[in-house]
Amino acid sequence: MLEYEITAFSRAGGEATARVKKSIIPFDAAAESGEQDPNPAELFLSAFAACILKNVERYSHILHIPYSRASVAVRGWRRDVPPAMIKVEYELTVWSHEEDRKMDLLHRNIKKFGTIYNTVLASCEVSGNLIHKIEE
Numbered sequence: 001m002l003e004y005e006i007t008a009f010s011r012a013g014g015e016a017t018a019r020v021k022k023s024i025i026p027f028d029a030a031a032e033s034g035e036q037d038p039n040p041a042e043l044f045l046s047a048f049a050a051c052i053l054k055n056v057e058r059y060s061h062i063l064h065i066p067y068s069r070a071s072v073a074v075r076g077w078r079r080d081v082p083p084a085m086i087k088v089e090y091e092l093t094v095w096s097h098e099e100d101r102k103m104d105l106l107h108r109n110i111k112k113f114g115t116i117y118n119t120v121l122a123s124c125e126v127s128g129n130l131i132h133k134i135e136e
Contacts, residue, residue, distance in 0.1 A: 006018050006019060006020045007019045008027075010029045013030060014028055014029045014030025014031065014034070015029070015030075016028065016029035016037075025043075027039065027040065027043055041076060041078055041085065044076070044085065045074045045075075045076045045088065046074075047116050048074055048088060048090070048116055048117065048120055049072045049074045049090070050116070051114045051115060051116035051117050052072050052090065052092055052110055052114065052117065053070055053072060055109070055110040055113065055114050055117075056070045056092070056094060056106070056110065059106050059109040059110060059113075060106065062109075063102065063105060063106060063109065065096060065098045065102050065103070065105075065106050066096060066097070066098065067094050067095060067096040067098070068095045068096070068135050069094075069095050070092065070093065070094045070095070071092075071093050072090055072091065072092045072093070073090065073091045074088065074089070074090045075088070075089045075090075076088045076089075084123075084124070085120075085123070085124050086124050086125065087124055087125045087126075087127075088120055088124060088125070088126045088127075088128075089126075089127050089128055090126075090127075090128035090129075091128060091129060091131060092107070092110075092128060092129070092130045092131065093130075093131045093133060094106070094130060094131070094132060094133070095133045095134070095135045096132065096133075096134075096135070097134060097135060098132075100132055103130060103132040104130070106130070107129075107130040110130075
């Protein structure tokens with residue numbers, strides 16, 4: 001079993017940071033969302049995106065699927081009462097010369113074995129697709 005640990009700090013007014021390994025990640029902990037730093041919902045969606053991109057890298061090696069780059073756009077919807085994320089949608093784009101069937105296999109593995117992906121899936125609706133672009 002893997003174990004993770006972070007620490008987070010805030011000041012009155014909502015200025016906050018999380019310390020993760022050697023990184024310091026600023027975030028907005030104010031009562032009303034600001035425009036500069038990500039709020040907790042945006043950090044949640046960022047973790048989801050990071051999981052997808054990490055698994056593109058991981059499963060591209062395992063499945064022998066070379067790619068040059070990948071990007072993911074994520075949208076989430078929050079319900080107010082009771083407060084919860086209720087839906088997450090994503091669009092993953094991968095640039096590769098590989099055939100479509102292998103790209104579908106890559107996407108299935110990301111959905112099946114992504115830790116954060118499956119954690120989110122257990123708590124709300126998740127949908128998305130992989131767009132395969134051929135590098136020019």
